[in-house]
Amino acid sequence: MTLIAGFSCPDGLVIAADTEIGYGPINFQNSKIQSTFSDKYGYTLTIGGAGHVSYFTMASQKIRDEIAILTDPTLASIKDVIGKTISEVHEKYIFKHWDAAAEERPRFDLIIGINDGNGGRMVLRSDDVALTEVRSYDFIGSGSSVAHLVAERLITPGLSTAVTLHLVGQIFREVKGKGAAVGGNTEIYANRKDKDAEQFFDLRLKDYRFIWGLEEAVLGGMRNALIKNRDDPKSIPECVKFIEETLRSIRIETDKPRANAGDEQHFIEFGSEYLNPWKP
Numbered sequence: 021m022t023l024i025a026g027f028s029c030p031d032g033l034v035i036a037a038d039t040e041i042g043y044g045p046i047n048f049q050n051s052k053i054q055s056t057f058s059d060k061y062g063y064t065l066t067i068g069g070a071g072h073v074s075y076f077t078m079a080s081q082k083i084r085d086e087i088a089i090l091t092d093p094t095l096a097s098i099k100d101v102i103g104k105t106i107s108e109v110h111e112k113y114i115f116k117h118w119d120a121a122a123e124e125r126p127r128f129d130l131i132i133g134i135n136d137g138n139g140g141r142m143v144l145r146s147d148d149v150a151l152t153e154v155r156s157y158d159f160i161g162s163g164s165s166v167a168h169l170v171a172e173r174l175i176t177p178g179l180s181t182a183v184t185l186h187l188v189g190q191i192f193r194e195v196k197g198k199g200a201a202v203g204g205n206t207e208i209y210a211n212r213k214d215k216d217a218e219q220f221f222d223l224r225l226k227d228y229r230f231i232w233g234l235e236e237a238v239l240g241g242m243r244n245a246l247i248k249n250r251d252d253p254k255s256i257p258e259c260v261k262f263i264e265e266t267l268r269s270i271r272i273e274t275d276k277p278r279a280n281a282g283d284e285q286h287f288i289e290f291g292s293e294y295l296n297p298w299k300p
Contacts, residue, residue, distance in 0.1 A: 022052060023163035023195055023202045024068035025188060026131035028143040028154050031217035032181030032210065033133040035066045035143075036188045038163070038196065040204035041073060049204045054080045055286070061093050062137025064284065066209045070161035071128030079109045079128060095140045102132060102144060103151045110149050129160040133211065141213045163195040163202035170194050174231070180218040185210040189289055190231045210285040220281040223273045230266055237262050 022041070027034040037052040050073075055066045065087060069076025086101045087093060118125030131154070132144040143154035157175060159167040170191050179187070185208060192206040210220065227233045241259035 022070045022161035023167055023192065024052065024070050024129075024131045024160045025157065025167060025191065026068070026133060026143040026145060026154050026159075027157045027175075027181075027184050027188065028141070029181040029184050030178055031214075032212040033066075033135065033141050033143050034181060034184050034188055034208065034210045035068050035131060035133040036192065036206060036208040037068045038192060038202050038204050038206060040202065042201055047201075047203070051207060052076075053207055053209060054084065055209055056084050056088075058088070058093070058137075063087075063093055063098070064133075064135040064137070064211055065098075066133040066211065068131045068160075069128055070130075072126040075109070075113070075126045076128035076130060078113070079106060079130060082109060083130075083132070093136070095134060095136050095142050098134055098136070099142065099144065099151070102146075106130070106146050106151060107149045131158065131160055133209070135211045135213060139214045141211070161202070162200045166195045166198045167191055181210050181212050182218040182220045185220065185285060185287070186223055187231075189287075192289070194232060206289040208285070208287045208289075210287070212283045215283075217283075219278040220285050221274065221276070221278045223270065225266070225269050225273065227266065230270060234263055234266055 023038050025034070025036045035053060039049045039051060040047050041050050041052075052070070053066060053068045054077075055064065057064050065084060067080040067083065069080055083102050083105045086105050087098055090097055090101065114126055127148070129148070130144075130146040132146075133141070134144070135141045143158075145152055145154050145158045145160065156177060157171055159171070174187055174191065175184070188208055189206060192202075195202050196206075212218075212220075223230075237259045241256055244255045244259070
C-alpha cells in the first residue's frame with residue numbers, strides 16, 4: 021500500500037515515494053527507496069518498490085549487487101541485468117511456490133532511475149516480470165490512480181528536473197489526502213544528468229500548499245460567484261488577490277539567483293516524525 025513515482029525529464033530524473041507501510045492492523049514508517057552511487061563507474065541507481073516489502077527489498081538488493089559486478093555498466097547492460105533479476109526473483113521465490121494467477125501470492129513492482137554518469141539516463145517500471153521504459157512519468161502502488169489523475173493536469177512534456185522536483189511534492193500532498201493507504205513523509209531523489217541541466221532551487225513560501233491552495237481559491241471563488249445576493253461581496257476580489265500574490269511569490273523565488281546545488285537532491289517532506297533530524 022503505497023505510492024512510488026518515476027519522472028523522466030529532458031535533463032535528469034526524479035524518483036519519489038511515501039514512507040507509510042501497512043502491516044496487519046498497524047501502519048509504520050520506513051524508506052521505500054534504495055539509492056546507490058558507484059565510485060568506480062560513476063553511475064547512480066535509484067529504486068523504489070511497492071507491494072510486499074520483503075520481496076521488493078530483496079529484488080532491489082539483488083539488482084544492486086548484480087549491476088555492481090558489471091565490468092562495463094551501460095544503460096543497455098544495466099537494463100538487461102534488471103530485467104533478468106526481476107524474472108529470476110519471480111521464478112525462484114514466487115512462481116515456484118504459488119500459482120501466477122493466485123490472489124494470495126506475493127506481488128511487487130519497481131520504479132528504477134538510472135544515471136550512467138556520462139549524461140545517459142533512463143527510468144524503468146516493472147509490472148510483475150514485464151519491464152518497460154518510462155517516457156514521461158509513471159506510478160505504482162495503491163495511490164497510483166489518483167496520482168495519474170493529478171499528474172495529467174499538472175505535468176507537461178519538457179519540464180526540467182529542477183521544476184519537476186517541486187511538482188512531485190504537490191502530487192504527493194494531494195494523493196495523501198485522496199489515495200488509499202498513502203501517507204507519512206514524502207521522500208524524493210532528483211538527479212541531474214550533467215552540469216548543463218537547470219540548477220535546483222528552493223521555494224520559500226508562506227503557504228507551503230501553494231498549488232492546492234490556489235485550486236481551493238479558484239473553486240471557492242467560482243462557488244461564491246454563483247450564489248445570488250451573497251452577503252460578502254469582497255470574497256471574489258480577495259480570492260483573485262490571493263491567487264495573484266501566490267503566483268508572484270512563486271515567480272520571485274524561481275527568478276532568484278541559484279547557487280550550484282550539485283547534481284543530486286535528496287529531499288524529505290515531513291508528514292510524520294520518521295527521519296526527522298530534529299527529533300532525538
